[in-house]
Amino acid sequence: MQSVFDAHLHIIAPGFPLTANDGYLPEPFTVADYRQRIAGLPVSAGMAVTGGAVVSGSFQGFDQTYLVAALAALGPGFVGVTQVPVSVTDAEIDALDATGVRAVRFNLRRGGSAGIEDVEQLARRVWDRAGWHAEFYLDAEALGKLGPLLTRLPQVSIDHLGLSEAGFPQLLRLAEAGAKVKATGFGRVDLDPARALRQIAEANPTALMAGTDLPSTRAPRPFADADLSLIREALTAEQAHAALWSNAAGLYLRADHSGRVCSDLSRAPHATATPGARGTASGARATASGACVSAAGAGPRADRG
Numbered sequence: 232m233q234s235v236f237d238a239h240l241h242i243i244a245p246g247f248p249l250t251a252n253d254g255y256l257p258e259p260f261t262v263a264d265y266r267q268r269i270a271g272l273p274v275s276a277g278m279a280v281t282g283g284a285v286v287s288g289s290f291q292g293f294d295q296t297y298l299v300a301a302l303a304a305l306g307p308g309f310v311g312v313t314q315v316p317v318s319v320t321d322a323e324i325d326a327l328d329a330t331g332v333r334a335v336r337f338n339l340r341r342g343g344s345a346g347i348e349d350v351e352q353l354a355r356r357v358w359d360r361a362g363w364h365a366e367f368y369l370d371a372e373a374l375g376k377l378g379p380l381l382t383r384l385p386q387v388s389i390d391h392l393g394l395s396e397a398g399f400p401q402l403l404r405l406a407e408a409g410a411k412v413k414a415t416g417f418g419r420v421d422l423d424p425a426r427a428l429r430q431i432a433e434a435n436p437t438a439l440m441a442g443t444d445l446p447s448t449r450a451p452r453p454f455a456d457a458d459l460s461l462i463r464e465a466l467t468a469e470q471a472h473a474a475l476w477s478n479a480a481g482l483y484l485r486a487d488h489s490g491r492v493c494s495d496l497s498r499a500p501h502a503t504a505t506p507g508a509r510g511t512a513s514g515a516r517a518t519a520s521g522a523c524v525s526a527a528g529a530g531p532r533a534d535r536g
Contacts, residue, residue: 233472235272235459236308236479237283239390239415239442240265243290247297252289260446262304268445276456278475280443282308284483286366288448289338295327302331310483312336312366317349321360328361333483334388339369339377351380358385364411364482366390371398374405382408388440388482391416392427399427406431406438411482414462414474415442418452425465432470439466439474440482 243249243260269280285301287294291314298311311332315323335357337350354365364386371393374381378401381387388411393402399422406412412431417424431438441462447453463471 233278233463233475234281235278235441235475236483237269237280237442237445238440238479238483239286239413240283240445241288241448242285242297242301242305243288243446243448244297244300247300248292248294249290250292255290255449257288257290257446257448262301265305265445269443272456272459276460278459282310282480282484283442284310284312284333284479286312287314287336290448298332299327299330308484310334314338315353315357317353319353319357324357324360324363328363332361332363334363334366336366336368339367339373340394347377351383354384354387362485364388370394371402374398374401378405381405381410386482387411388413391419391444392422392424392431394420396422399430403430403434406435409435410438411440411478412438413442414439415444416447416450416454417458417461418447418450418454419444424458425461428462428465428474432466432474436470436473437478437481439470440479441475442479 241257241260242262242265243257244262245259249256272278272280283305285298285305287298291297293314293316295313298313302309302311309331311327311330312334313327313332314336315327335353337347337354339347350365357363358365365384366388367381368390369377371389372395374393375398382405386409387405389402389405390413392412392414393399394416402412414424414428420427428439439462441459443454443459444450445454459475462474465471466474
């Protein structure tokens, strides 16, 4: 059975704040709904989700209460990707980190997050404070202008294969420079996912991170089990394992490729990385710490000593 780290999912639980985005409010999708949906994966695709990243959507804005509750309910192996304003305090970052948050998201396509004017300051601050990388929801066509900014950041990830064929050459260059690329949202993109997967994996074997994008809010076509199967079919066995598990586990759980989770990374100083070092920062911290434990049963807090 192939373990999968679901690098992109949303939880929309009743009782928590939502803000309409362009008039859109999503239907509920609870932790129970998510568990029920992924329960069929081992039968239909020969895979089992054993961890994942809960990502804040545009309609959740800066609310953290839903995310804290979702991570507590999902338990070991799941982490958070949140949206915070540039005014977020160190104490607030520390508190979110303690619940399992591991990244900040900039939703440049739909809003609900800090804006482009705050990207560099905020992304560097959360990296230096807590080791969080920066995730971007954007059309890769915008990378023509944003590429220089993103390559200056310590570590970045791009959602949904960058969405567009027109922006794919820029996305590929960013992946070559060390960026992560989420192999998610195949029902959102206007490019050939199989071809894109192969080219990204060839450019940077550590770039791709698979995910379900559940519940596929506003996607023209929602997630299907065949989307994960396509990753395995399009790539070599080694590339597919990396995309389905080890690339994301290495980033979010700070694990090495054997599945060990390093125990004291987040409290170590996070040196500012140069563009040439991007994509290897977490690995460098893992080597420096020299303290890793088995990932079996490891949760969002498994990287703590």
